[in-house]
């Protein structure tokens with residue numbers, strides 16, 4: 089049969105004019121016929137473990153679930169996914185697949201011969217999402233196999249993807265699992281960061297129900313380090329998994345950051361996505377961008393701020409000191425926000441926020457940049473162009489320039505070794521320097537992806553289970569030198 | 575912060591168990607949540623999100639009762655969150671979420687003579703600190719200040735604990751007690767008893783600002799509750815950032831009591847005012863649209 093190199097099915101998006109006015113999801117996913125047709129494009133590589141599977145941080149058995157779909161067995165496909173990933177409806181939506189599984193699909197790139205191929209990858213993300221959604225809306229409740237109670241108790245701190253995944257796999261082993269989070273909702277960044285137009289909250293709600301039904305206990309509104317300490321938990325539990333992320337907001341240290349109308353991305357997104365400021369005044373939490381706003385940054389988070397700001401009806405400027413090609417967000421995402429009316433300023437570096445006489449933001453002073461070769465052979469570096477100062481007139485500014493460590497849970501706990509970024513050191517089994525305490529997710533690598541946190545959560549659950557069963561812990565614990573490769 | 579009881583035995587759903595009105599807008603509310611009742615230290619607060627649609631409102635813990643598993647807060651109902659609390663909740667009703675105890679405990683040490691000045695709800699905030707400082711061997715004096723009589727709280731509680739002569743009351747409209755505000759309270763104290771070793775303040779930012787000018791000038795140590803805006807109250811969002819000297823401090827995890835002489839009060843006052851128009855709109859929406867609807871719903875439920 090001829091290989092279908094190029095006729096990839098693309099998901100249907102709401103048109104820009106419609107989607108920019110709603111916080112509803114704009115990517116509608118595959119129809120059933122697209123799903124079946126796309127599955128037909130997979131050529132079932134025998135060495136798929138060196139290809140799509142190797143590109144997937146959780147190691148999903150991609151052609152195996154595709155095969156189940158083709159045979160008319162969505163439930164079977166879902167069960168294949170659950171072995172490696174408890175939340176396919178989430179990852180199917182939020183993963184940067186073009187860099188992961190799809191980037192290693194033979195149709196687009198031959199990972200074995202290390203050369204580009206002429207085709208477009210199988211739409212793995214959209215297939216995965218379909219499978220998760222199909223089960224979610226089918227009304228079928230998949231019974232999770234849970235082993236008999238072991239009598240062991242595990243405390244998981246942080247209800248983001250890393251913590252939830254560890255909870256899922258540890259509960260399946262029969263342990264009593266308690267998840268603590270400071271915030272009143274589960275999900276971590278998936279709740280307060282990633283906006284509902286990219287990840288509908290009904291998905292998170294459904295996943296929460298599943299986890300509760302398995303008997304996982306949630307304790308929301310407990311700030312470890314203040315409400316209770318890690319020592320309290322250490323006393324009462326047989327093992328602890330730290331999954332508190334690395335999500336503290338950050339600014340640049342330029343003049344004017346204490347003016348009114350200056351937000352970190354995390355504040356802005358939390359107001360809108362978690363506290364539902366888009367429903368103000370029915371929802372009591374306000375957000376106030378004025379008529380025009382500037383979002384500073386070039387990654388995931390910047391895109392999300394732009395999406396939300398546009399949906400609030402605000403004229404939105406994106407300001408980034410590098411080029412579109414060198415930004416870390418996906419190219420199509422810039423296309424999407426540009427179609428929605430965002431004004432993109434590339435090679436533009438903010439140097440000062442200008443305030444009016446009342447201390448409110450009235451503009452963002454910037455300089456234009458040019459990219460110059462790095463003499464050491466690194467990424468080309470942006471350099472200011474002399475005399476290019478200009479002011480973008482805006483009423484508010486949102487800093488999406490990265491996140492810092494959030495060490496409240498383990499600050500001052502001398503048993504836990506941290507690194508120079510104040511994140512937690514682990515060895516190759518996700519063990520921290522303190523016996524019985526593991527760490528996963530952004531907390532370990534300083535910030536990566538949902539799927540990476542899920543991968544950590546699953547592996548750590550396995551190692552934690554081994555520890556609970558054998559009590560073994562290494563005599564000479566050593567920190568992994570490159571935690572971002574875990 | 576460490577507790578003798580097991581963590582799991584302290585976790586439960588937060589519930590209002592008592593509500594007592596003490597002035598036209600002032601209410602003491604008693605909330606059941608054993609974790610807070612057992613673990614709270616003087617100076618810590620809780621964050622209350624009363625309903626799914628409510629904002630997250632920080633509230634100082636005024637008192638705790640570990641045996642009953644309850645703690646109390648002083649609610650001066652002036653914005654949407656506080657009005658929601660007193661209008662929608664009565665005995666036995668569950669709150670959507672309460673996070674806490676939050677914030678750094680107040681540094682209870684032996685300072686010598688301490689004057690605690692509370693403006694409005696701040697008198698409640700200072701209450702557990704006054705007790706702890708007295709227990710630590712300090713000479714404790716209390717000034718309760720309010721715009722007018724209806725903003726004077728905890729007068730009898732303080733007097734009972736410390737004696738009449740240790741407690742003075744001020745109103746800015748001279749309706750009750752002595753006339754004057756927070757600075758007057760400090761100056762009178764100095765005239766009578768000399769300079770205190772420490773001033774503790776809680777209340778609105780503009781009063782904190784005036785008081786800090788006086789303590790700075792006189793060289794008196796000042797620990798003040800900084801009523802900054804807050805959102806996540808867990809050290810993520812930086813909404814609560816306050817300039818203290820040349821440092822940026824996250825008030826939700828490092829405060830709420832900070833070095834009052836170093837705090838950039840102008841910026842606090844100014845930034846806390848950013849949403850005033852929206853807050854007004856939000857309160858009006860609640861009173862005119864939501865509250866009647868919710869009341870009708872409740873009545874219907876009760877009739878059934």
Ligand SMILES: Cc1cc2nc3c(=O)[nH]c(=O)nc-3n(C[C@H](O)[C@H](O)[C@H](O)COP(=O)(O)OP(=O)(O)OC[C@H]3O[C@@H](n4cnc5c(N)ncnc54)[C@H](O)[C@@H]3O)c2cc1C
Nearest residue numbers: 246248249250270276277312332333497529530536537538
């Ligand atoms: C705006 C934004 C958009 C993103 N978009 C994507 C995307 O599209 N795709 C993708 O793959 N990745 C994305 N990411 C990255 C991804 O969200 C993170 O890598 C992932 O969520 C990390 O998971 P985690 O479990 O380690 O921690 P988090 O999701 O950060 O969860 C940590 C949890 O711990 C809680 N916590 C922290 N400290 C304490 C404490 N002391 N006590 C109690 N609880 C505590 C927090 O409240 C939080 O709920 C995005 C990140 C951001 C900020």
Ligand code: SF4
Nearest residue numbers: 130131133140193194
């Ligand atoms: S690499 Fe692509 S074609 Fe090969 S099995 Fe994986 S998804 Fe199918």
Ligand code: FES
Nearest residue numbers: 805807811812826
């Ligand atoms: S309120 Fe979010 S960091 Fe303090």
